Structure formats: structure tokens, C-alpha cells
Amino acid sequence: MAALARTLNALALLGVCGVLLYAFYWQIVRGELPCPLCLLQRAAFLAAGFGFLLNVRFGSSESHYGVVVVGSLAGAAFAVRQILLHIVPGTGAYGSAVLGYHFYTWALVGFVVMIAFAGVMLFIGAQFVEGVQEVRPSTGAQALGWLFVLVVLANAVSTLLECGFGPCPDNPTEYELLQK
């Protein structure tokens, strides 16, 4: 059961990395810069994904799933805020729609799915028997961990380039630090 839980957590971590890499695709290839609330939703994905990283790296623990839930709740709050502000008729939307929904709507779906995933995983009690321990992680777990670090680092660099050392513009159209 512990191995199954670790595999599922690894897949979840891979999913979080995939979501953020897809967002990068839209940012870099399609040229759609994320707004401040969009950036906060990305940060919340990373914060929730951190819980999966802890499970993969150190073994499953209830508190690690707590990290997932708290990160996802924060992200859901950011996404709901943006949805509610754009839901008013005539207020438009931010960015493109994918499969009929905007990114902040998909983000809310993602956060709810992660909360549900954490809730379901908590039912698998056998994964907690070993407890958290300082184990030498497998090569796959280590590689996944470093992939996550890279994704977080890429987001930090991208946000720094876009917003500089201050608060981000409300409707960013160019990278602030790349301006001449």
C-alpha cells in the first residue's frame, strides 16, 4: 500500500508539473502573460504540489496531505475571486479559453480535484504505518523532486522578469525587466 500511495503521489506531482508547464506553453509560445491573480494561482499549485513532493521524498504522512489541502484551498480562493469578478456580464475575461473555460476556471477545477485526491488518499491508512523517515529516495523520486525544483525555479525567474522587484501591473503586456 505504501508503494501504491507513493506512486499515486508521484503521478500527482507529475500532474502539477504538467499543469505549470502547459501554462508556460501559453505564456511563451502564445505570448499570454499571466496576471497577478494568475501568478498567485500558479504559486498555489506549487504550494500544493510541495505536499506531494514531501510524500514522494519522505514517505506518506497525514500532515503532507494537509500541505496539499492548505495549498489547494488558498489556490481555490484565488481562482474563485477571479471567477466571481469576471462572472459579472460585460466585465469580459482574462486570457484565452481552453475547451470553453478560462485558465482560472480550470485552476479551480484543479484545486478541487487535488483536495478530493488528498481526502481519498487519507483513507489508505496502511501507507502511514512506516511513518516519515529519512530514506534514501529512489532515482525516480529524486528525478521527480529535481523536476519540481526546476519548475518552481522557472516560475520564480519568469515572474521576476515579468513583474520586476515590485508588485505586478494589473494587466501585464510585457516583461518589465526585459524593457530597454
Add this chain to the structure above:
Amino acid sequence: MISLPIALPFVVLVLAALTAVLGLRRTSVLVWLAAMALMVYSFAGHVTDPLKIAL
């Protein structure tokens, strides 16, 4: 309310992920908590942004 760089939570999350990968579980969770606090603080500063764009 002082506006913090929105990149700050990301930078702190980099540290959290790095310390976790390097095996420092307790430290990484503390750093993650700091990142969460920064995120919520930044949210308070940007909470009305979409409304400003719309209007």
C-alpha cells in the same frame, strides 16, 4: 499596505522545494509556511485587480 514583489513567494517556494529535495523535511515545511504567508499577503494586495481591468 506595503506592496511586496509578487515574485517573492516563488523565490521562497524554490527554497522550500530545494530543502525538501536535499532531505531537510522540517526546515522545508517551515519555509513553505513562510511562502504561504507571503502568498496570502500578496493576494490581499491584488484582490481587486480584475475589477480594475474590467472598469
